[in-house]
Amino acid sequence: MPPNPSVATLRARFGASVGRSAVILGDTIVFAAADQAHEIFTWLRDDAGERYDYLVDVTAVEYRDRELPLEVVYQLRSLPRNVDLRVKIELRKDAELVVDSVVDLWPGANWLEREVYDMFGVRFRGHPDLRRLLMWETYDEGYPLRKDFPLRGRFSRSEQVRRALAADLRAHYSLEELSIAEAYAALPADVRARLAAERGRETAGEGLG
Amino acid sequence: MAEQRVLELALATPGVDAAGRPVRIPLTVESPGAGEPDLRTDHMLINIGPQHPATHGVLRLVVELDGEVVVRVIPHIGYLHSGFEKLGEYRQYNQIIPLTDRTDYLSAPANNVAFALAAEKLMGIEITERCKVLRVIACELSRIISHLVWAGTTAIDIGAFTVFLWMFEQRERVYNLIEAWTGARLTTSLTRIGGLMADVPDGWTERLREWCRAFPKTLEEVDRMLLRNGIWLGRTQDVGVMTAAEAIAYSLSGPMLRASGVAFDVRKDQPYLGYETYDFEVPVGQHGDVYDRYLVRMEEMRQSVRILLQALDRLPDGPINASDPRVILPSKRKAMSNMESMIYHFKQVMEGVPAPAGEVYFPVENPKGELGTYLVSDGTAKPVRWRIRPPSFLNIAALPKMAEGHLLSDLIAINASVDIVMGEIDR
Numbered sequence: 152m153p154p155n156p157s158v159a160t161l162r163a164r165f166g167a168s169v170g171r172s173a174v175i176l177g178d179t180i181v182f183a184a185a186d187q188a189h190e191i192f193t194w195l196r197d198d199a200g201e202r203y204d205y206l207v208d209v210t211a212v213e214y215r216d217r218e219l220p221l222e223v224v225y226q227l228r229s230l231p232r233n234v235d236l237r238v239k240i241e242l243r244k245d246a247e248l249v250v251d252s253v254v255d256l257w258p259g260a261n262w263l264e265r266e267v268y269d270m271f272g273v274r275f276r277g278h279p280d281l282r283r284l285l286m287w288e289t290y291d292e293g294y295p296l297r298k299d300f301p302l303r304g305r306f307s308r309s310e311q312v313r314r315a316l317a318a319d320l321r322a323h324y325s326l327e328e329l330s331i332a333e334a335y336a337a338l339p340a341d342v343r344a345r346l347a348a349e350r351g352r353e354t355a356g357e358g359l360g
Numbered sequence: 361m362a363e364q365r366v367l368e369l370a371l372a373t374p375g376v377d378a379a380g381r382p383v384r385i386p387l388t389v390e391s392p393g394a395g396e397p398d399l400r401t402d403h404m405l406i407n408i409g410p411q412h413p414a415t416h417g418v419l420r421l422v423v424e425l426d427g428e429v430v431v432r433v434i435p436h437i438g439y440l441h442s443g444f445e446k447l448g449e450y451r452q453y454n455q456i457i458p459l460t461d462r463t464d465y466l467s468a469p470a471n472n473v474a475f476a477l478a479a480e481k482l483m484g485i486e487i488t489e490r491c492k493v494l495r496v497i498a499c500e501l502s503r504i505i506s507h508l509v510w511a512g513t514t515a516i517d518i519g520a521f522t523v524f525l526w527m528f529e530q531r532e533r534v535y536n537l538i539e540a541w542t543g544a545r546l547t548t549s550l551t552r553i554g555g556l557m558a559d560v561p562d563g564w565t566e567r568l569r570e571w572c573r574a575f576p577k578t579l580e581e582v583d584r585m586l587l588r589n590g591i592w593l594g595r596t597q598d599v600g601v602m603t604a605a606e607a608i609a610y611s612l613s614g615p616m617l618r619a620s621g622v623a624f625d626v627r628k629d630q631p632y633l634g635y636e637t638y639d640f641e642v643p644v645g646q647h648g649d650v651y652d653r654y655l656v657r658m659e660e661m662r663q664s665v666r667i668l669l670q671a672l673d674r675l676p677d678g679p680i681n682a683s684d685p686r687v688i689l690p691s692k693r694k695a696m697s698n699m700e701s702m703i704y705h706f707k708q709v710m711e712g713v714p715a716p717a718g719e720v721y722f723p724v725e726n727p728k729g730e731l732g733t734y735l736v737s738d739g740t741a742k743p744v745r746w747r748i749r750p751p752s753f754l755n756i757a758a759l760p761k762m763a764e765g766h767l768l769s770d771l772i773a774i775n776a777s778v779d780i781v782m783g784e785i786d787r
Contacts, residue, residue, distance in 0.1 A: 175718045176481055206611050207723070208749040212736050215744055226721055226732070226749070230608060230622065233629050237721065259611030262757040270445075285438035285786060295446055302450055 155179035155236050157201055165191055170241075180237045188240050189251035195227060195236070196256050203227040203236060206257035209264055211271040213244075213298050223250055223273055242273065252278040270296035289318070403431060410439045414517050414772045417782030419756070421775070428767050433760040437753075440786035448746035452712030453479045453553050456746060461547035463748060464784040466509050467502035467727045468548045469538065476551035477632060478722035478733035482715045485554045485687060490678045492633050494560065496671045497568070498550055499633070499724075500664040504575075505534045506727030506779075507657045511582065514654070514776040518595050523582050530578050533571055540564055553713060554688050555681030565672055572665050572672075579658055586654070596651035600762040600774035603648055610758040613751050614729025616778065619656045620648030626725035638667050650777040657779075687713045712741030721749075728752045728779055748787055752780040 158172045158181050168191065170182035183191050195203040207226040220241040227236045242248050252275035253260045264275045265284040272294035275281055282288055286295070291314075292305040304311065404425045409415035418439035424432040444459045451459070456479075460471040473495045480487060487495075508527040515523035535545045541560050542548040550557060586592045602612065607620035617624060625642040627635040643659035645652030681688045689708055690701035715737040723732045729751025736745040755778045762778075763771045 176720050178719075178721055180719075205608050207730070208721075208732055208734065208747070210734060210745075210747045210749075212719075212745045214736075215738060224734070226734070230624055235630075235721075257611060258609050258761075259754055259757065262753065263611075285441045287438065295443060300446075302446060 155234060157181075157195070157203075157234070157236055160200065161191065161195075164194065178235065178237055180239060182239050182241060185240050185242065185250050188238075189253065189256075191238070192225070192253050192256055195238075201229065202231050203229045205230050206253070206259050206263075207235070209253075209260055209267060211267045211273055211296075213271065213296070215298060217244075217298070220244060221248065221271065221273070223267065225253070247274070248272055249274040249276055251276050252281075254278055270294055272297065410436075415775065416513060416780055417785075419775075419780065419782060419785075421759075421771070423768065423771065425768060428769075430763050430766055430768055430771050433763050433771065435756060435759055437756075437782070437785050440782045442783075442787065444787045445746055445748065448743060450742065452741045453483075453715065453743070454713070456743075457551060458547065458549045461549055462783055463750070463787055464506075464726065464728060464731070464752070464781050465546055466781050467506040468546060469498035469542075469550045470502035470506075470724070470726050471731065472549060472551040473499055473633075474722070474724040474726065474731050474733055476553055477724065478720055478735050479553050479715065481722055482718060482720045482735050482737055483553065483687065483713065484716070485682055485684060487554060487682050488679055489676050490559075491555050491680045491682075493671050493675050494556060494680065495551070496633050496635070496638070497668060497675075500667045500671070501534055501538065503664045503727045504661050505531050507661050508534075510657060510727075510776075510779040511654070514773070514779075515586070517772050517776040518592065520586065520589070520592065523585060526578055526582060530575055533575075537564065537568055537571065540567070552681070552688070554684055555679075559680045565675060568668065569672055572668050576662060576665060579661060583658065593651065595770070595773055596654060596777075597649055598647070599650045599766060599770050600777060601647060601649045602758065602762060606758075606761065607648060610761060611754045612729070612758060613754065614725065614727070615653055615656045615660065616729060616755045616758075618643065619645035619652040621646055626723050626730055630723060632722075632724060638670050640664075640667050640670075650773050653777045653779075714739060714741045715743070723749070726751060728781065728784070729755060748784070750784045750787065752778065753785045756780045756785060 154172060154174050158169075158179060161181060162169045162172075165183075165187060168184040168187035170184065172179065172181040174180070195201045205228040207228050208224070209226075210224050212222045212224060220243050223240045223242065225238045225240075227238060228234070229236075240250055242250070248271070250273065252264055254264065254275075255277065261278075261280070262284060264278055265281060267273050268275060268278075268281055269283040269285055283290060293300055295304075306314070406423050406425060407420065408423060409420040410418040415421065420436040420439065422434040422436065423430055442462070444463060447459060448456045457472055457475060460475045461468040464471050476495075508531045512524035512527035512531075515521070515527075538548060539545045541564060542550050542558065602610070602616070602620045604621045607617050607622055612620070613624075621644055623642055623644045626632075627640075628642055640663045641659075643656045643663070645656050685704045687708070689695075690698070690705055694701040695705040696702070715735075717737055717739040719734070719736040721732055721734045723730050725731075730749065731751055732747075732749030734745070734747035734749065735743050738744050756775075759775060759778065763774045766774065
């Protein structure tokens with residue numbers, strides 16, 4: 152199967168920001184530089200010849216080979232042209248894992264990016280509400296789909312039980328909910344401080360991940 | 361200044377105090393003075409779920425209300441998170457199939473087929489003609505049972521109980537067929553890489569044909585019950601509208617996307633299993649409201665019956681498994697009597713089937729929408745990454761967009777219309 156012509160036009164327009172490309176089992180894959188990715192996605196969505204208007208999926212892949220970079224994978228589709236394109240961004244694992252959010256281009260990316268953050272610890276710059284999605288907000292064991300995360304979790308079962316019993320149930324309400332309830336201000340000061348600290352650690356990514 | 365009055369309000373179920381007098385609650389009401397009564401109140405925060413029948417599973421919604429109007433919805437998911445994708449990285453390809461049962465457990469055979477197709481494309485395995493047709497039958501039966509559950513539970517949420525009983529009666533009949541085929545009702549594990557776990561038993565196709573003849577009558581009866589029902593129309597029309605542009609932007613798929621007027625169906629646009637050779641139509645809505653989602657799903661069930669009948673007509677004889685000793689287990693009798701068969705049996709069970717290094721994204725049209733299976737292999741017998749693109753995850757993510765500004769009771773109807781299954785959303 153010939154490669155998707157979008158790769159050639161991408162390369163003509165963005166030059167070195169577009170990395171290698173491949174056709175695997177009929178799917179065209181193209182690598183984009185992290186700092187140019189948002190511009191590339193905007194162009195892919197809006198250009199009259201491309202029109203990738205549908206974001207099928209956002210996910211990430213970490214390989215078993217620790218030397219290989221982590222990949223953030225975007226599966227795009229142009230509904231008018233019925234063409235699929237897979238765009239990947241490589242992130243070196245020794246640097247900060249951060250890419251630009253595409254929620255402003257495709258609102259459907261909101262939860263997809265939250266899940267990637269939750270499971271891999273990749274941060275999406277400009278995301279309106281980057282919180283954990285499947286795990287709870289105070290989850291402290293790291294990022295479950297990373298290869299260095301053991302299958303049974305980082306904490307022993309007894310430690311998990313101990314933490315569950317010691318947890319403050321109020322912490323299960325996110326700051327957002329507490330604030331719309333206007334109950335946040337009414338909370339005891341120590342609870343507020345602890346919630347803010349946990350929230351801060353979440354966003355600063357200093358969990359065990 | 362507003363004058364203070366004290367009213368007394370009778371309890372709906374009156375109690376009595378110690379003296380035997382009926383208890384009344386005093387209510388303080390502020391008179392707003394002349395003109396329109398001022399009904400503004402503070403916003404109220406209510407929590408729905410995770411244990412609530414109207415959330416269709418362990419979905420939790422935190423809703424901010426202004427009176428009865430939904431101002432904000434914050435969905436919380438993850439209560440059923442089982443780490444399937446992580447588990448998959450520790451399992452051989454055939455061992456992942458039981459996990460797929462448990463994602464969208466209302467249409468397990470379709471999930472089995474979706475995973476097998478992706479793994480077969482990755483490994484370059486060609487399946488037999490009979491297998492293809494049987495898989496089409498499995499997919500369309502799944503579509504019907506999933507839509508039956510959807511119609512029944514949605515009708516209950518909106519207040520029509522009879523539909524639930526009629527739909528679940530038909531669902532039982534399909535489950536009897538599936539049980540006769542696979543031995544299981546819910547967790548079928550129907551497929552294997554390169555084939556199926558079993559062929560259909562004798563007389564099964566006749567039973568299915570008989571059911572296909574009788575079933576459309578139920579759909580007609582339900583249509584007659586609901587489509588001239590003022591309550592049904594009032595509670596579904598213009599409720600939870602998504603325009604075509606919004607549906608695309610929010611990555612909706614399946615009946616949700618098509619009800620908004622976007623004619624994209626993976627079976628038509630990126631066909632698999634030979635769907636391009638079947639004669640069926642893709643229903644498309646116009647308004648993108650709860651009502652159109654109902655119409656689209658009802659019509660999809662009728663089209664699925666059409667596909668089933670065509671599949672039964674063309675079902676060829678022959679083997680159900682590809683003749684590839686790398687992936688298909690030899691029969692037990694051969695494995696116990698023939699040395700080569702025993703070696704193949706041992707290697708397959710102990711080492712699994714290695715997939716060549718590479719990756720594949722395989723979309724299929726599941727009842728809930730586009731189920732994508734993204735597999736990445738590094739050449740070993742276990743995938744590096746098994747990603748499920750869950751359709752109802754993306755569909756329910758648009759719930760705040762659909763429900764905000766509607767009444768609280770409409771939120772329940774809208775949530776029902778999305779057709780979620782938490783096993784798939786939380787994985």
